[in-house]
Amino acid sequence: MQAFRLLARYVGKFCAGGKDVSCAFVTGHEMPLAGWTWAACLWQGHVMPHDHDHPHAHLPSDPALRVKALETILTEKGLVDPAALDEIVDTYQNRIGPKNGASVVAKMWADPAFREEMLTDPMPRLKEMALYGRQGEHMVFVENTAEVHNLVVCTLCSCYPWPLLGIPPGWYKSDAYRARSVREPRKVLSEFGVTLSAGQKVRVWDSTAEVRYLVVPRRPAGAEGLSQEALADLVTRDSMIGTGLAREPGA
Amino acid sequence: MSRIHDMGGRFGTGAVDPDDNATFAKTWHERALALNLACGALGQWNIDASRHARECLSAADYAGFSYYEKWLGGLTDSLVAKGVLTLEELDAGRGDGVSPLTGRALKAENVAPALAAGSPYTRDTDAAMFAVGDRVQVRRPARNVAVSGGHTRLPAYAAGAVGVIELLHGAHVFPDSNAHGLGEAPEPLYAVRFAARALWGNEAEADDEMVLDLWQSYLEPA
Incomplete structure (x- = not known):
């Protein structure tokens, strides 16, 4: 795990052009890139400029996975009811x-x-x-x-x-x-x-x-x-x- | 003065593709919309703040993201900015305990009533300064005068132009204030008509027109 974090940190620095990566946008504290962010970085660092100063960069780069990840986190925290999401989708798919x-x-x-x-x-x-x-x-x-x-x-x-x-x-x-x-x-x-x-x-x-x-x-x-x-x-x-x-x- | 979302009149975007026709081209699009609406129900921000969160995406992200990626980006940034989620939770992909806001979570049975209830933006305030037919000049530059780089609904292309009051909409919540937690500060809102040439020069057809909804403090007598 430690090796993984080091790798993530290295990749994060690489993507940020050597600067230490922080998310000062909202939290003001330094935070190494971890989890799946480094994979997003590997992919996007070579394809397009990517902004690691925003929290959204901490989610997977594939948008379908990004939605899924956010839904999972919010559901686990009791902030979102997947049945309510289904209901919203059904409303705008089929009724309105x-x-x-x-x-x-x-x-x-x-x-x-x-x-x-x-x-x-x-x-x-x-x-x-x-x-x-x-x-x-x-x-x-x-x-x-x-x-x-x-x-x-x-x-x-x-x-x-x-x-x-x-x-x-x-x-x-x-x-x-x-x-x-x-x-x-x-x-x-x-x-x-x-x-x-x-x-x-x-x-x-x-x-x-x-x-x-x-x-x-x-x-x-x-x-x-x-x-x-x-x-x-x-x-x-x-x-x-x-x-x-x-x-x-x-x- | 403007941010990347202020697109009216921009060159270089290519043709419009009428075949890009679907409401939700991919399954995750509908989920992204639903997540935005459900999180709005938590009551941590208003519609103007949520628009501003999208506008605050970096220019590179805004240009590179598809439409619902912008929504997801703004939503994620807002959730962290308001302390609803942490960066650690985003990194881990797991929620760390049940949120104190859980009681506000939108339930399936409340979706239809919530959508049908809407959220009216009209407020009772003082009489309008302008009447239908009055000539007005849009102030310049187009910017939020209270918050540097803040949210505004005054498009850059209209700054300085002279138009005519077409409709009075009554007093509406003022986004330049409401987006930043500075209160609703309602102001009279007008539909203002401009000659297309006043905005775009002589490339526009002589008789064509544009109408924009503009708040009173965006306008001066002309």
Whole structure:
């Protein structure tokens, strides 16, 4: 074990460019690298710059193992109940997703009084409809028209209306989308295959606060007389972010 | 002045990949999300502090980490910073005894009520200084004025720009304060509309616009 610790310490110094490795970021005390950290270091020291000043560097480098390790420690300390984790995952895998938002948009298309309510003061009604909750406490609906196409982004992190759309897709959280949708929204739209009508301006909403924006796409031609359920089938997740349009009926 | 997370407008990121479409591309992604929510229930930090923890990842880690690795990094750092876990426990991969916080652990039966309850950020405070249609200038530079290098929700690209108040959101908790344990310090929050060209120059389309949510102390009359 002593030999192992020495090896770990040597590797730690090697990775830190010869400096003594400390985790002064939070604890202020010196602490040799040990356990699996040295293996992470062997791997990452040659692949990318790696920051040993942060506690997260004390977990395995493989992210799947890192999650597992953290869950194990937290469970042993009585801080996390794995059944609660299962419940959270099930909620966002199977129960809360873009169908919620699509049902609201379809109802806005079908019911002018409801549309007015959603555009002016949506929260009381959303609470009634059990479409309120974490990351959807302050909703604002922004409607696409012949003049304006709306697009939603969060440049600073990944803010997104969870109760209505679920957890965001990978691209929404990507550096490319966060960086470019504000500066060159039309190019980004073209990467999603979206072509705007002549004369439509683009309005990009950067979600910098706890207000969550949902785009109300334009109702496609030929959707008259469809039931709300059939209308909801035309409303895609991307159309409620602004990187898509509603589907044409029969398409 | 800004940290690496402040990405709006950055060049060099490549194309957006619409096929990167999954909510959870890997099983561990969903577990990482769930761990973050469950640990939030321990009540040791607020949402602004958790964002700041991710922002405090080193630039190399932030750039090299996948999305949920950033969440895990911020979470682990926060757990140690708050004394919930120790570095020794991380190294050993084992918890050293039951935590005094165990009574706060989120139980499966409380998940649905907790998620449905949400956490509203509006507060009752004084009337807003600006009205819809008022012209305002964003203060410059974009930084936390109380804490050097501290959390702020003022993106660098908006600093100094002149826009128009589009919406009043009421008073909201102020992240620049709340992230650092300095109190909620609620302020009026506005959606402010800018001409795209005011932010990006003439490369932007003449009629295109951007709207950002900005707190009152980020703004001055213009």
